[in-house]
Amino acid sequence: MSAVEVHLVPLPDNQIIGTIDELQAQELLVSHIGASRETLDRFRAYQSLLEKWAPRINLVGASTLPYFWSRHILDSAQILPLAPPNAVSWVDFGSGAGFPGLVLAVLLENRPQSTLFLIEANTKRCAFLREAARAMEVKVEIIQAKIEDVAPIKLDVVTARAFTSLDQLMTYAVPWMAQSGHALFPKGQDIQAELIKASTRWQFQSIIYPSLSDSRGCVVKIFNCHSKLGLCQL
Template sequence: MIEVSRETRERLEVFAALLEKWNARINLVSPRDMPHLWERHIADSLRLVPFITRGSRVIDLGSGGGFPALMIGIACDAEMVMVESDQRKCAFLREAARACGVKAQAVSRRIEQAELPPAPYVTARALASLSQLLEWSAPFLLPGGKALFLKGKNLPDELTEAERCWHMQHRILDNRAASGGAIIEISDIKRVE
């Protein structure tokens, strides 16, 4: 896990306790993942923090249980816009943001129906194929903005597929060979004509 301040650690602990409480009522995280919450979800989401400018506005797609949105909000003091279609999960996101002192807005809409001003960053984790993420994120990025996606071991195949439909600049920022996971940063997204 990246190094965080004592205050940030305390806010992450508030989040973890709240998630555990809510998870008993709505499925935010798989029950089998709860014993590994810190390493599988919190630490994994915090991997994005070094690549986001502190205090930036970030749109997170499919925010679900708050990963990576609330981890970024807590650790980067970012202004988070969390797009989540499930109203129960949006209620959790609002409560968790309030409890953790995160500047955040939870938008209860399907991603393709959300109307939001563009932001410098768009993030997502465990949501969809890279091609689909590009389709969803392109309208939400400011010129010069960056999409940051936590992807699994299928990233090379997803990238090949996405390049058939999209022109983009990309680079792999954090590759975890053991787990097969990586962070991909994408900018200058344009659909192939």
């Protein structure tokens, strides 16, 4: 295996280019992710709570609130079909207001054996996460701590959005990944540069999927990771 293997997945024929509206995002949630009407209702409850608390706590950028369904829900939900279908143990780093972790927790409800940990350092955001989980009646383990202070356990999938560079993410993620585990990170246009930088310290395989929610973005899947300084150690 070379230091970094990158596979690019081409845009699907029906990829929507540019900004998508609330209705299109909801249609993609149903057609691509398999979300039910009841799941969409849960996300509406989430939206109400986010709109109530966002002006008081710094939860998401105010300019992104009108694009809740595309920028937050679909952007998070698109991770689910990219994970192995038998993945049952998940962790989301730096969940903030719950993206992607809490959205995935709702969608994983029909896999009752699943466990999902959200690790978030900020006290107020953790309070919001607990409140949103209660409002949506979703089972999730919220850990209020810095990732580096939590003893890692081996899990099937690691996620993180808007958290840190890929290189730094891998330092956090690799100790949490089971041998056959995957990491799935929504990323922006600079993904190639991020992959090159990460490959100076890590050996891994990756697949770049075009984003369903933003034609400039992608989701990068990372697997078969080894540290160049010693197997899966830093």
